[in-house]
Amino acid sequence: MRYIPNAERDWESMLSVIGHKRLEDLAAVLPEGLRLQRPLNLPSPLAEMELVESLRRLSEKGTEGKKWISFLGAGAYNHFIPAVVDHILRRSEFYTAYTPYQPEISQGTLQAIFEFQTLICQLTGMDVANASVYDGASAVAEAVLMAQRIKGRNRILISRMVHPESQTVTQTYTHPLSLPLEPIPYSADGTTDLKALAKAMSGEVSAVVLQQPNFFGCLEDVEKAAEIAHAHGALLVVAIQEPLSLALIHPPGQLGADIAVGEGQSFGNSLNFGGPYVGFFAAKEAYLRAMPGRLVGETLDKDGRRGFVLAVATREQHIRREKATSNICTNQALCALAALVYMATFGKQGLRELAETNLSKTEYAKKKLGSVGSLRFSAPTFNEFVLTLPVDPVPVLAGLRAEGIIGGLALKRFFPEMAGEILVCVTERNSQNDVDRFGDALGRRRKK
């Protein structure tokens, strides 16, 4: 019971103040028939030493601690995290605090969020950004709901190359409100078919949703899509699943996007088998009061000093209850802090250099692997691309695992028509040698 300070001796004196004799008497507020008459059926408690050993074993179950070369991306990216990030996250002044309801003793969290909001605005080219939402997928869902609130129209057009999990989550959010999602197909080069988009448009569309780069790694023409959406008075939502790409790509805010959202995992958050991650959410200033989530604003204290507070809260559930812009109550402050520290550490030059490294390695891999399989699409890419294999990828990928290589994601899982395709991601963590090993191993399997 090392986490519970008060011991039996303390109970006695405290119980006498309350007017009870035994600790168990406190449960007398529960109706007798509802009191649990047996101990909970849980494993016997572990000492700290046993816990660490048990979880270490569990963490290696399946991989046995072996080293793997991985080319998995598809919305969760394997980037190196500088040591400073975790050293800051481990400061318990940050991680053991709660939502900064009391600003005078929460300036650290508040200023950090303000800095995060600023960097997200600068990264996306948007005017305002919130303190973050749960992840990239729920960010897309919240963006679609926000567009619908602003426009009051009921059609939503979503590119098929928005991350499939973002589409599923958005579908879950929009379904009870009877807002069906209409998919826009891809064209031969791997980008969203803008002709099909233009054809599908009408005055009933509230939002057009694209992902940049899209799920196939291809770069979209955001400017053209914005023109098409705006011609019918709809809003353009741009989702970004790999924000590092924005170090090189012209920011969506300068190309006509009305809402830019995305997944911030790439910036300083470990893969963690899928979470916690951090969704970022930015918009044009005009839509500020329709935004979901927490916002931090600058203000002055009564002595005229700069300080930060939660701002524009009249949109939120604790005040507006059923009329709130969202039910979201918190943000992902610690993950946003990781993203902030990461962005600051790489900074103006470093993010660009890192992005160029990703691009160069990916171009190398496209050449190397493209000579074994074939590149499915011709559109420019950042750090991911689709490779067509001449044989069924599922047994090929299984065979590669025997050689310590996790060779990307078989796309059939999300795109039934892509039975021969895999999605390959290459980051700074993959060396030329890794790519060569991958290519050679694939080559040997092609011949069999």
Add this chain to the structure above:
Amino acid sequence: MSAPRTSDCVPAFHEPLIFEEGGAGRRGYSLPALDVEKVDLKKVWPAKLIRKGLDGFPEMSEVEIIRHFTRLSQWNYGVDAGFYPLGSCTMKYNPKVNEDVARLPGFASAHPYLPEELSQGALQMMFELERYLAEVSGMDRVTLQPAAGAQGELTGMLMIRAYLAGQGNPRQKVLVPDTAHGTNPASSSLCGYQVVQVKSNEHGILFPENIAEKMDGDVAAIMITNPNTLGLFEENICEIVDIVHRHGGQVYGDGANLNALMGLTRIGEMGVDVLHFNLHKTFATPHGGGGPGAGPVGVKAHLADYLPNPVVVKEGENYRFHYERPKSIGKVRSFYGNFAILLRAYAYILSMGAEGLKRASLVALLNANYIRARLKEFYHLPYDFPCMHECVFSDRWQNKFGITALDIAKRLMDYGFHPPTIYFPLVVHGALMIEPTESESKETLDQFIDVMIQIAKEAESNPAVIREAPHQTKVSRLDEVLANRKPKLRWKP
């Protein structure tokens, strides 16, 4: 009286915004030499796609970055610094070993699309955690996917909606007590439901007759927090559940206050159909300055088919994800939820065991009732009944000196305490909602109580010192009106 701690011993550095620091050419990173040919961006991308530069981004050395964030951290108050009795938030101690095990490389570097054979440990943890939470709560099945309590509410209400729609009619309305968290009505409304408020009675709890009056064939569900936000057990829960079920409605349990009940009673046995957990409250995972948390949801067997995709199943000795579930509501979050938070909760349960969890709840009750008993002479206690894990006072007696709950909260900071939750629940005017949790020693509670008594005395003798508080913090009271009237939400060059 024991000497109150003061917070004036930490040097509060003036620390500018990160954008006001650093300088051109400074760098805090290092990258290995490129081992492939450097690609000329202009040769692979059309010019119009290429960004010119990252204007406004910092240029700083590692030293400056560490100083910047270390100084910011020193302006924060966390559980590791002291007492944090924020009602309904269960700010209990966050065990350090859980931080370590959540960072084990096998978990931290696991990609969510790893083949199942390589992620057996992660899947096993999820499989077992689901069962532990089911055992603690008396629910049949649990999804670990929701990222927070509010998302758990949404998930639960979506399942109820899908279940009722499957029976032919999703219905129109949801009953929400006046003591409920704001997320309850917001989540219902996100599911397309109209919210009907139900009043609690003079004992601060729900009265079956009130529910019966509002209950009809159009009500999909009632959302009940038990114990409620007054810290009182809803003792009519079984009758209320019966009434709702008789009309074909479902009962949603908000598990925000589960820390009062572990090993003492099980919400599932009261007939509740859906219950969400806040792992960052009851199961000791850190609040992180506002997140990430995790909001798993438990259901009874009749709702199991509607749980989000995927669920983890065990076949022989192997675990795998199961997706082919046509009735599932889909997904509420990408991948499988806040996995590394789930890990911390799993480690907490394994450390505590059944006896430890029960003791945590009992000591949480002890601490709250001790504060209630010792402070009720000095602060108005609108519902004077034995409480569970938290107690709610009001500022009524201090109002006559012009002192409000906000003033009391600010003054507590000068004495080194985080304030309680204020102005919530809404049924108490000027509420001060105190949840001490089991993590506090008697000495800490005594210091807090003494300081609260001191503040009650100051209200009479020197109200100005309270109204001007805090005096010891990095900044004094901040102008929220200004922040809302002219929102300045980002730095600009």
